[in-house]
Amino acid sequence: xxxxxxxxxxREIFWQAALLLGLVAxxxxxxxxxxxxxxxxxxxxxxxxxxxxxxIDVPFVLTSYTxxxxxxxxxxxxxxxxxxxxxxxxxxxxxxxxxxxxxxxxANRLLSGLAGAFIxxxxxxxxxxxxxxxxxxxxxxxxxxxxxxxIFSIAYLNNRGLTIPVPTEGSAFRIAAAVVLVGxxxxxxxxxWAKRRRDATGQIFPVWASGLALLAALPALAxxxxxxxxPWDVPALRxxxxxxxFVLVPEFVALxxxxxxYTAGFxxxxxxxxxxxVVKGQWEAAYALGLxxxxxxxxxxxxxxxxxxxxxxxxxxxxxxxxxxxxxAIAFPELVSVFVGSALTNTGQAIEIIAxxxxxxxxxxxxxxxxxxxxxAKTALVTR
Amino acid sequence: xxxLRRGALVAAFALVAxxxxxxxxxxxxTLDAIRARGxxxxxxxxxxxxxxxxxxxxxxxxxxxxxxxxxxxxxLGDANxxxxxxxxxxxxxxxxxxxxxxxxxxxxxxxxxxNATLGVNFQGINFYExxxxxxxxxxxxxxxxxxxxxxxxxxxxxxxxxxxxxYFRERNLKVSIINFQKNDDAIAAYDAGRCDSYTAGVGALxxxxxxxxNPGEHTIMTELxxxxxxxxVTRWGDERWQAIVRWVLNGMIAAEHLGVTSKNVxxxxxxSRNAEIRRLLGADGNFGAMLGLxxxxxxxAIKQVGNYSESYERTxxxxxxxxxxxxxxxxxxxxxxxxxPPFQ
Numbered sequence: 001x002x003x004x005x006x007x008x009x010x011r012e013i014f015w016q017a018a019l020l021l022g023l024v025a026x027x028x029x030x031x032x033x034x035x036x037x038x039x040x041x042x043x044x045x046x047x048x049x050x051x052x053x054x055x056i057d058v059p060f061v062l063t064s065y066t067x068x069x070x071x072x073x074x075x076x077x078x079x080x081x082x083x084x085x086x087x088x089x090x091x092x093x094x095x096x097x098x099x100x101x102x103x104x105x106x107a108n109r110l111l112s113g114l115a116g117a118f119i120x121x122x123x124x125x126x127x128x129x130x131x132x133x134x135x136x137x138x139x140x141x142x143x144x145x146x147x148x149x150x151i152f153s154i155a156y157l158n159n160r161g162l163t164i165p166v167p168t169e170g171s172a173f174r175i176a177a178a179v180v181l182v183g184x185x186x187x188x189x190x191x192x193w194a195k196r197r198r199d200a201t202g203q204i205f206p207v208w209a210s211g212l213a214l215l216a217a218l219p220a221l222a223x224x225x226x227x228x229x230x231p232w233d234v235p236a237l238r239x240x241x242x243x244x245x246f247v248l249v250p251e252f253v254a255l256x257x258x259x260x261x262y263t264a265g266f267x268x269x270x271x272x273x274x275x276x277x278v279v280k281g282q283w284e285a286a287y288a289l290g291l292x293x294x295x296x297x298x299x300x301x302x303x304x305x306x307x308x309x310x311x312x313x314x315x316x317x318x319x320x321x322x323x324x325x326x327x328x329a330i331a332f333p334e335l336v337s338v339f340v341g342s343a344l345t346n347t348g349q350a351i352e353i354i355a356x357x358x359x360x361x362x363x364x365x366x367x368x369x370x371x372x373x374x375x376x377a378k379t380a381l382v383t384r
Numbered sequence: 385x386x387x388l389r390r391g392a393l394v395a396a397f398a399l400v401a402x403x404x405x406x407x408x409x410x411x412x413x414t415l416d417a418i419r420a421r422g423x424x425x426x427x428x429x430x431x432x433x434x435x436x437x438x439x440x441x442x443x444x445x446x447x448x449x450x451x452x453x454x455x456x457x458x459x460l461g462d463a464n465x466x467x468x469x470x471x472x473x474x475x476x477x478x479x480x481x482x483x484x485x486x487x488x489x490x491x492x493x494x495x496x497x498x499n500a501t502l503g504v505n506f507q508g509i510n511f512y513e514x515x516x517x518x519x520x521x522x523x524x525x526x527x528x529x530x531x532x533x534x535x536x537x538x539x540x541x542x543x544x545x546x547x548x549x550x551y552f553r554e555r556n557l558k559v560s561i562i563n564f565q566k567n568d569d570a571i572a573a574y575d576a577g578r579c580d581s582y583t584a585g586v587g588a589l590x591x592x593x594x595x596x597x598n599p600g601e602h603t604i605m606t607e608l609x610x611x612x613x614x615x616x617v618t619r620w621g622d623e624r625w626q627a628i629v630r631w632v633l634n635g636m637i638a639a640e641h642l643g644v645t646s647k648n649v650x651x652x653x654x655x656s657r658n659a660e661i662r663r664l665l666g667a668d669g670n671f672g673a674m675l676g677l678x679x680x681x682x683x684x685a686i687k688q689v690g691n692y693s694e695s696y697e698r699t700x701x702x703x704x705x706x707x708x709x710x711x712x713x714x715x716x717x718x719x720x721x722x723x724x725p726p727f728q
Contacts, residue, residue: 041481042503042620057549057561059535067549139576159577160535160560239532240523240580243558250578251562331564331573337540341565345474345541348502 049347056342058333060249078335086321089259097267104272122265135254135330145241162248167230176222183214251332270312274305314372409676414625423465426452427485430470433591434700448489450695458632458681463688473539488617493543507630509615512712513585514608521603535560537570537579547610590706635682637724639691646690664727
């Protein structure tokens with residue numbers, strides 16, 4: 001019997017099982033205690049409220065939600081809006097951050113100085129200030145509905161947002177989207193083939209040319225055709241504002257601008273650090289092989305820099321996801337705003353709602369970091 | 385009989401006599417906690433002129449604040465022994481439920497679902513409010529149905545948020561409702577031009593209008609779309625404390641009805657021959673002691689804060705920048721809705 005105590009494996013399993021059991025027991029005690037206390041205090045509990053009619057009007061909806069839908073549908077509106085704002089902000093912040101990070105290293109004094117000033121400015125200001133600055137800046141800069149800036153008399157920009165026409169019938173657009181997807185796959189296949197051929201023969205295939213055709217010209221054509229054959233709901237001024245079409249609310253624009261510029265400052269520093277982590281000898285070796293500076297950067301330095309950049313980039317992307325909750329400060333209907341804001345006070349079920357919100361952020365966050373870890377493993381140094 | 389035995393007998397007799405003499409009260413943990421800490425914890429609005437607003441000297445003023453002061457005067461004998469916890473629309477329930485505040489006096493509409501699911505009780509009505517809209521006068525909108533396609537700023541989680549959505553949906557009018565986390569953010573966005581209108585109760589709008597850059601350019605609609613009775617809120621349990629909260633409010637209304645003011649309260653207590661006034665002010669009977677308070681409880685409240693009318697006129701009525709009429713908040717004897725059960 002005692003020999004099991006000296007078996008390292010058995011001991012490890014024992015302690016891990018004990019820890020797990022303790023953790024589960026703690027959670028069970030907390031949940032039971034909380035629900036009992038809530039019953040005693042006369043507070044409603046349980047998850048039935050999710051199927052209640054929400055009755056809340058949301059100004060920016062990408063799903064089929066209406067105030068007659070249930071609270072679960074309201075939650076889904078929040079999740080979708082959070083994902084959308086996070087995704088577009090991550091993409092834009094990465095692009096802007098790369099440009100600024102590379103500019104920071106430019107030999108041009110003015111360019112690197114401006115990039116440096118931007119980074120220092122952005123990194124030393126709280127995000128909430130940024131969000132409010134952009135929000136009231138956006139509203140102040142735009143005219144009222146009656147003085148709207150018309151764009152070809154189909155789209156209108158004012159301080160209630162950008163009102164754009166939407167097709168009332170979407171089948172042509174679904175076909176166009178499928179065409180774009182096919183183009184995307186074709187381009188990926190070409191890129192894969194071109195890399196194989198380059199590795200084998202050293203010949204370079206102009207991937208950018210096929211990319212231009214498949215990823216820009218083809219979608220433009222497909223959507224162009226879809227747009228001409230579809231019936232449109234064109235916005236028209238009626239009462240206080242435009243009626244019809246889809247409204248891109250200023251809250252979205254302000255939050256997008258704030259998250260993008262703010263995160264770009266941090267990403268720029270990560271990019272700079274990544275590039276500088278590649279030893280000078282690599283540049284010189286690339287030049288010695290006859291590569292021009294652009295190619296040296298793209299083919300030699302950036303692939304090696306990525307390895308250093310990806311782990312900190314992951315945390316920046318997760319920050320964007322979490323920072324999107326600042327939308328609550330400016331009434332952008334993301335997860336915190338609609339669910340923890342409106343739904344919580346309407347139902348009063350704080351514990352359930354906070355738990356659901358935490359679980360959702362955790363799930364999205366883990367998915368993002370899972371993807372980034374996979375990508376990191378792919379770009380990591382393969383030692384032979 | 386030894387001295388010891390005699391002593392024990394006397395003690396036992398004293399105990400029996402004592403418990404029979406003093407009225408036995410059900411324990412009130414809230415009241416005990418207030419006495420132990422020496423001040424009342426009162427949840428108020430973040431800042432709404434006329435109701436709960438910290439002035440430039442940092443002193444809280446307003447109708448809801450006056451109620452807290454009256455309650456503190458009744459319980460502790462000093463209207464200044466109150467600590468205010470400013471709460472947002474969302475924070476108000478947790479601070480009350482968790483016991484952080486003893487009472488919530490914060491422009492909170494009494495609704496069925498709040499009473500049924502939040503574990504809170506509404507202890508009476510200190511303000512009959514009705515929801516309406518504020519618009520820029522230049523917009524020409526006169527009534528709520530003129531607001532078609534308008535953007536309306538509102539505080540998320542308020543009764544106004546759902547009421548406005550229901551109102552326009554029922555009439556098949558499309559509006560865009562923008563939900564802010566705080567009343568102040570919503571009113572700031574309205575002022576910045578993000579919205580055509582901001583919606584809240586008439587009294588709240590009168591208070592919020594003062595905060596706008598050019599209050600004169602805005603009009604508050606007269607047509608109401610809801611009835612929003614508001615008053616002090618307590619959590620479930622501790623019935624004695626709930627009764628105290630309820631009857632201090634009743635006492636302020638009764639004082640107005642009986643003509644007792646902060647000016648004449650001393651004279652009334654000594655000279656009045658009206659039985660209800662004498663009971664209310666502790667000149668006769670032991671009304672304070674029945675709930676475990678000093679018999680001068682309402683005397684202190686009225687002397688230090690005033691009756692309902694004095695409080696109303698000073699904070700939201702004609703003596704204030706809000707300049708509201710009494711309207712529904714008038715005594716039942718003068719055509720209003722304000723009512724109190726008798727002090728008998």
